Amino acid sequence: MADLLGIGAYLVFFLVVALNYAVACLGLNLQWGYTGLFNVGVAGFFAVGAYTTAILAGPDYPGQFGGFGLPFPLAWAGAMAMTGLVALVVAVPTLRLRHDYLAIATFGIAVVIQLVAQNAQWLTGGAFGLNLPRPLFDAVGDPVLWNLLYLALSVLVVAVLYVGLETLAQSPWGRVLRAIREDEAAARSLGKSAALFRIQAFVLGSMIMGLAGAMYASFVGFISAQDFLPILTFQVWTMLIVGGSGNNRGAILGAIVVWALWTLSGRVMGLLLPAEMQARGAALQIVLIGVVLALLLVFRPGGILGERRQVSRHL
Amino acid sequence: MPLVQVLADGLVVGAMIALGAVGLTLVYAILRFANFAHGELIAWGGYFALSLLTLATGWLGLEAGGIGGLSIGWALLAALAGAMVLTAALGIGLDALLFRSLRRRGGAITLIIASFGAALALRNLIAFLYGPTPTYYSRAIPMALPLLPEEVAAVTGQIRMTPDQLFILGLTAVLVVALHLFLSRSTLGRAMRATAENPDLARLFGIDTRVVIRWTWAIGGMLAAVAGVCFGLTAQVRPQMGFDLLLPLFAAAILGGIGSFHGAVAGGLILGVAESIGVHLIGAEYRQAVAFVVLIAVLIARPAGLFGERD
Numbered sequence: 001m002a003d004l005l006g007i008g009a010y011l012v013f014f015l016v017v018a019l020n021y022a023v024a025c026l027g028l029n030l031q032w033g034y035t036g037l038f039n040v041g042v043a044g045f046f047a048v049g050a051y052t053t054a055i056l057a058g059p060d061y062p063g064q065f066g067g068f069g070l071p072f073p074l075a076w077a078g079a080m081a082m083t084g085l086v087a088l089v090v091a092v093p094t095l096r097l098r099h100d101y102l103a104i105a106t107f108g109i110a111v112v113i114q115l116v117a118q119n120a121q122w123l124t125g126g127a128f129g130l131n132l133p134r135p136l137f138d139a140v141g142d143p144v145l146w147n148l149l150y151l152a153l154s155v156l157v158v159a160v161l162y163v164g165l166e167t168l169a170q171s172p173w174g175r176v177l178r179a180i181r182e183d184e185a186a187a188r189s190l191g192k193s194a195a196l197f198r199i200q201a202f203v204l205g206s207m208i209m210g211l212a213g214a215m216y217a218s219f220v221g222f223i224s225a226q227d228f229l230p231i232l233t234f235q236v237w238t239m240l241i242v243g244g245s246g247n248n249r250g251a252i253l254g255a256i257v258v259w260a261l262w263t264l265s266g267r268v269m270g271l272l273l274p275a276e277m278q279a280r281g282a283a284l285q286i287v288l289i290g291v292v293l294a295l296l297l298v299f300r301p302g303g304i305l306g307e308r309r310q311v312s313r314h315l
Numbered sequence: 316m317p318l319v320q321v322l323a324d325g326l327v328v329g330a331m332i333a334l335g336a337v338g339l340t341l342v343y344a345i346l347r348f349a350n351f352a353h354g355e356l357i358a359w360g361g362y363f364a365l366s367l368l369t370l371a372t373g374w375l376g377l378e379a380g381g382i383g384g385l386s387i388g389w390a391l392l393a394a395l396a397g398a399m400v401l402t403a404a405l406g407i408g409l410d411a412l413l414f415r416s417l418r419r420r421g422g423a424i425t426l427i428i429a430s431f432g433a434a435l436a437l438r439n440l441i442a443f444l445y446g447p448t449p450t451y452y453s454r455a456i457p458m459a460l461p462l463l464p465e466e467v468a469a470v471t472g473q474i475r476m477t478p479d480q481l482f483i484l485g486l487t488a489v490l491v492v493a494l495h496l497f498l499s500r501s502t503l504g505r506a507m508r509a510t511a512e513n514p515d516l517a518r519l520f521g522i523d524t525r526v527v528i529r530w531t532w533a534i535g536g537m538l539a540a541v542a543g544v545c546f547g548l549t550a551q552v553r554p555q556m557g558f559d560l561l562l563p564l565f566a567a568a569i570l571g572g573i574g575s576f577h578g579a580v581a582g583g584l585i586l587g588v589a590e591s592i593g594v595h596l597i598g599a600e601y602r603q604a605v606a607f608v609v610l611i612a613v614l615i616a617r618p619a620g621l622f623g624e625r626d
Contacts, residue, residue, distance in 0.1 A: 038424055040351070040431060093615045100349040100573075101614060103427050104565045107351070108607040111562050119600040230558070234435050237428060283442035290436025297429050298416050 012147045014263065015256075019154040020216050022255035025239045026161050026248060027208030033246035034169060035201040036181035038103040041090070042236045044110030045083050045206045047117055047228035049213025051124055052079040054223055058132035065123050072135040076214045083210025086113075087203045095198045102202075110233065117225035129224025132217060150219055157215065158252060161208065165248050177201055231286060235262065238293050244303030253304060262289070317472020319463075321595050322588055327480045327549065329587020330487035334542035335560055336567035336579040337494065338535030344511035344574035345531045346418070348426040352409065353539065353564060355437035358557030360402040360540025361547045362441055367394035367401075368452060385478045386453040387548065395544050402540035406532035409433060434558070441554040449553035452544075483545045490541065491580050494534070498576060503530060511574065559603065563590065566606040570613050572620025581621060 024046055031037040039045075057075035060067030070078070086109065094105045117124045124130065140146040168174050179187040180194045188194055217223050235258065243254020265288065269281040296303070339353045368391055371377045377390035413433060417425050457477035461468065468474075498504040503526075509517040510527045518524055546556055567586040571578025586609060593605035613620060 036424070038427060040427075093611055097614060097618050099424060100343075100427065101569070101618070103349055103351075103424075104569070105610065105614065107565070108562050108610055112604050112607045115601055115604055231435065234432065237431070241428070279447060280443045283439040283447075286439040287436045287443060290432045290439070293432040294413050294429055294436070297425055297432075298413070301420065301425065 009144050009147065012144070012151050014259070016147060016151050016154050016219055018256045018259040019151070019158050019252075020212055020219065021236060021239060021259055022158055022252045023154075023161060023215060024209045024212035024236045025243070025251040025255045026158070026165060027205040027212065028236055028240050029205075029245060029248060029251040030165060030168075030208065031202055031205035032240065033251070034174065034181065035177045035198060035205075036099070037095075037198060037202050037205070038099055039106045039202070039205070040103050040233060041106035041108075041110035041113075042209055043228045043230055043232035044106070044113035045087065045209040046213040046216070046232060047110075047113050048083045048086050049079040049210030050217035050223045050227070051117065051130065051213075052082040052210070053214040053217045054130040054132040055123075057135075057218070058130055063122065064125065066130075072218060076211060076218075079214035080207040080210045083213070084203050084207040087206030088199070091199045091202045095202060096195045110230065114225060114228060114230075117228060125224065127224065129222055131222050134221045135218055137221075154215065157211070162248055162252065169248070173197075173200075234286075234290075234293075235259075238289060240303075241293065241296055241301075242303055244305035247303075247305045250303055250305035257304070265289075316595065317474075319471050319474050321591050323462075323474045323476060325588035325591030326584060327476070327483055327587070328590055329584035330483055331542045331545045331549075331583075332560065332563045332567050332587050333580045333583025334487060334490065334538045334545070335564045336571070336583045337491075337576060338538045339564050340568045340571070340574055340576065340579040341507075341531050342535050343568065344576075345507065345514075345528060346414070346426075348414075348430070349565070350430045351427065351561065352430040352434040352437060353535065354557030354559075354561035355434050355441075356402055356406055356536050356539035356557070357543040357546065357560055358441055358554060359405055359437065359543070360398050360536070361543030361552045361556060362445060363398035363401045363540065364391070364394040364544045364547065365445075365450065365452065365552055367397040370394075385482055386455045386457050387479060387482060391452055391544075395541065398544060399537040399540040402543075403533040403536035406536035406539075407529055410528065410532050434561075438554055438558060445554070447554060449551040451551055452547055479548050483549065486541065486545075490538065494538075494576070503527075507531065562603050562610070563587075563606040566610040566613075569620055570609060572622040575620065575622040578620055578622035 055066030239254040244250030273281040371390040459475035567582035571582030
């Protein structure tokens, strides 16, 4: 019985993290799946959301910027706004140019954000990271129950995002995004400003990633630079490609499947390798996932679900 | 520190960035995608040389010590030559296994994400095989020599460089001149330029673009290996070294005009100097931020770069 409870508690924890990834994955799907924008800086936008939440909602420490102690809904909204602002800085100079430049610029901003996370002690806590209270944790009392409630909140966020993004994708706005992705010249000839639509999609997608970061920080209660390494970007990309880019259900499914494989392979490595090899085992795990992604791209580029064909209702 | 010293240090870093950026820009010119795995070729070049150095000193009995005041000995030179061949093979192999089949399906953007995945896999393979701790080719502490005569130094300040740094500058100059002659004079070099200009037309004129692509990877890989060994000589050999160089490489290639060989060399040197000045002003921990600032500034002011053609 105790074992069953333990497994159940672990499952709840697992699902919260998986849904957290799913939120980031939905943001990436809006950028890449629907609009064809190549964002290699997912970890950076995620980090901006997480740090903004910690600064806005966290307690006041001496010599440390922030500690506003704001209520969580406000902190999350602030996190999304801040991420949107950072996204705008990258988007405006690059989105009128070739798509490679966006990839390189997003890579760059993620590197810079990582540097700030590591070194700007006054803002991000540097190597010591930042603590923040978990919302209503003391009021709920029981950690397992709190995790369960947080899972319910995560499900709600994912559901709202899913419905919202599906509605957007079906809307005239979403159709313009796909039109730009498929044939920019044709979309432009119909009088649509490709750059403007791209900037909107990019900023909105990044804000969703910022929300994912905010949810992560609030769930864990402690963040540091180590949480936002490039591997995070790669995980979210793998999730989207495995699930099927251009498909919101695929993005959610991919997040759960890949996170399950990731934790499972981590467990297997942990069991197979001796203690002194554990650090190298983590490296080997990343190598394996990299190879899986490459194989998928070569042999099954559509992912598990793939993109549904959207045809006019009148056909 | 006198300004001349900051500039001189920047040129040495710039030489390494230039070597990497040339390979990156050649791959871009011929295959038209931003290769995020190029930094890993640099790292692998550095580690290939490390393994070969152990072989050369252990098995072949080559002298580990330096020639003259250099910490570079015959063993490391042999290891460098071997690492160039191996890294070229790694580039060609990567293309044959991954990029070629993705090219056939089309979509430069799939190539970018594939290269991003390959980069993570290659980097972590180093961490798995060699462990995460940084190492060195040689434990010798190089002596920095004054370069300027006293009368000049009294006005400008003295420049001090280690023999290794001078060797890096000289080697880079030789390689850049050799590659310039290769691209402008040899048949294969001309074929490469033709393919970069217009692949279909190049094929129509009987150029075997597969050979051109192989040589592009080979040249990019060889230069990357040199950059990796130079980085290992002046800093340290570590799994992250390629990743840390990637942003400067892209910034240099775009500053020079992506796809332009001369632009990549100039861009690399300028970026090295800019980094050196930036580190002098704001501290070493934000070194890579300089590359990002340069990158964004170029994209806003002159997206075609210094030597690039406009779209």
